[in-house]
Amino acid sequence: MTTGHTAEHSRHPTFKQYVVVTIILFLITIAEFFIIYPKPHIHGVPLVVTLVGLSAIKFGIVISFYMHLKFDARMFTWIFLGGLALAFAVAIALLGLFGALKIQAHPRGFAQQHAVPFSHEEPASHDGAMETKPDGGMMGGGVDKLALGKAVFTGKGTCFGCHTIKGVSNGSIGPDLTHIGAEGGAQKPGMGAEAYIRESIENPNAFIMPGFPPVMPPNLKANMTKDEYEALVAFLLAQK
Amino acid sequence: MAHAPAAAHHEEEATTGLNHRKLLMWVFLGSDCLFFGSLIATYMVYRGQSLVGPYPADILDIPITTISTFVLLCSSFAMVQALAATNRNDQKGIKLWLLATAGLGTIFLLFQVYEFNTFRTEGLYVHTNLFGSTFFTLTGFHGAHVTLGVVWLVGLFFIARKGRLGPATALDVEIAGLYWHFVDIVWIVIFTLVYLIGGYDAGPAAAATLGGPLPYGFLI
Numbered sequence: 001m002t003t004g005h006t007a008e009h010s011r012h013p014t015f016k017q018y019v020v021v022t023i024i025l026f027l028i029t030i031a032e033f034f035i036i037y038p039k040p041h042i043h044g045v046p047l048v049v050t051l052v053g054l055s056a057i058k059f060g061i062v063i064s065f066y067m068h069l070k071f072d073a074r075m076f077t078w079i080f081l082g083g084l085a086l087a088f089a090v091a092i093a094l095l096g097l098f099g100a101l102k103i104q105a106h107p108r109g110f111a112q113q114h115a116v117p118f119s120h121e122e123p124a125s126h127d128g129a130m131e132t133k134p135d136g137g138m139m140g141g142g143v144d145k146l147a148l149g150k151a152v153f154t155g156k157g158t159c160f161g162c163h164t165i166k167g168v169s170n171g172s173i174g175p176d177l178t179h180i181g182a183e184g185g186a187q188k189p190g191m192g193a194e195a196y197i198r199e200s201i202e203n204p205n206a207f208i209m210p211g212f213p214p215v216m217p218p219n220l221k222a223n224m225t226k227d228e229y230e231a232l233v234a235f236l237l238a239q240k
Numbered sequence: 241m242a243h244a245p246a247a248a249h250h251e252e253e254a255t256t257g258l259n260h261r262k263l264l265m266w267v268f269l270g271s272d273c274l275f276f277g278s279l280i281a282t283y284m285v286y287r288g289q290s291l292v293g294p295y296p297a298d299i300l301d302i303p304i305t306t307i308s309t310f311v312l313l314c315s316s317f318a319m320v321q322a323l324a325a326t327n328r329n330d331q332k333g334i335k336l337w338l339l340a341t342a343g344l345g346t347i348f349l350l351f352q353v354y355e356f357n358t359f360r361t362e363g364l365y366v367h368t369n370l371f372g373s374t375f376f377t378l379t380g381f382h383g384a385h386v387t388l389g390v391v392w393l394v395g396l397f398f399i400a401r402k403g404r405l406g407p408a409t410a411l412d413v414e415i416a417g418l419y420w421h422f423v424d425i426v427w428i429v430i431f432t433l434v435y436l437i438g439g440y441d442a443g444p445a446a447a448a449t450l451g452g453p454l455p456y457g458f459l460i
Contacts (some may be wrong), residue, residue: 018320177401
């Protein structure tokens with residue numbers, strides 16, 4: 001800095017300024033951490049505004065001092081802020097296009113509408129129950145009942161989100177249903193597997209498997225036609 | 241980029257009155273804003289839309305990531321010290337601070353390797369759900385930027401070992417520094433949006449325990 005062979009170099013911040021800047025950045029990061037850890041102390045809009053505001057300050061400090069825009073030609077600032085403004089415009093446009101800017105009534109509305117059944121392994125063949133058309137066969141009168149049930153399980157029924165059936169889905173929030181057809185009858189004394197499956201879908205809180213949270217939505221049946229519901233029950237009964 | 245110690249001594253002729261290389265770096269950084277802006281927007285669009293776990297609340301480790309954020313902040317401090325040492329022709333300082341910057345950048349990358357590996361063992365792959373796809377794409381591209389920065393800094397370190405860095409070639413260090421700090425500010429944004437604001441995003445079951453589906457926007 002003492003050489004000062006160009007005017008530019010003499011306009012860099014001093015060592016002391018850099019230390020102060022670094023300490024401020026540290027303090028802001030520590031503050032951000034304790035706002036949300038171990039549990040967020042504020043929620044919703046105030047939380048977002050606070051955190052975005054704090055990180056915007058950090059952002060400004062780094063580009064002003066570390067990247068010395070504050071001490072450099074104005075043109076550099078405009079070029080960078082121009083790019084940044086374009087980036088914001090692109091981001092807002094993307095969020096708007098995908099409907100993410102409006103508050104949605106249902107958290108997973110977008111994804112649920114567009115969900116496609118997906119699995120890496122070919123479905124394992126349980127005594128022929130899985131030997132169905134791979135597309136699940138939702139259309140046509142002669143559709144195999146089990147195929148329709150599987151399509152409901154992996155599609156509009158949303159069961160796959162929480163339950164595992166080996167080769168079909170791998171959810172971990174609810175109990176594993178790989179052998180539900182065989183084991184369902186043993187859960188409640190005097191209740192067969194089919195009755196147990198029906199009760200668990202229509203009134204999930206009637207019996208909660210130990211170790212699982214009571215979180216299954218009670219109204220899932222309402223999303224299905226009668227045929228789809230019967231096919232789902234048949235499909236689950238076939239999991240032995 | 242670092243082979244013109246003699247040429248850098250002359251003031252350049254430029255209609256803008258600005259150094260070409262520095263101007264180019266700023267134009268590149270401006271365009272890189274668009275690149276990361278798109279990836280961040282994609283993450284926000286699909287935020288909370290995953291139908292299967294693991295969800296951010298299940299696996300994001302906020303304390304560990306806060307530490308790696310500090311490491312990256314420290315590396316930015318080391319970077320400005322490398323530039324200051326170059327400007328005052330402190331040969332030992334140049335090498336020390338360049339190595340410190342590259343070293344801290346490497347530690348940040350090791351944290352990321354650890355994080356990605358942990359996620360893998362817990363069942364989050366790039367194809368598992370929307371969270372996995374957008375998370376790995378966003379933080380992976382940031383990690384790639386850090387990696388490139390580390391390679392650049394190590395290259396500068398070897399040039400410094402030959403005694404070729406000093407006040408006359410300070411621009412070589414300054415431009416590398418601009419890139420390095422940019423990678424830092426991108427992380428400031430990712431850390432805030434993905435970890436601080438989105439770190440408690442949970443699956444549909446957890447939302448149900450809070451009394452059914454909650455109103456949901458891309459930020460809240």
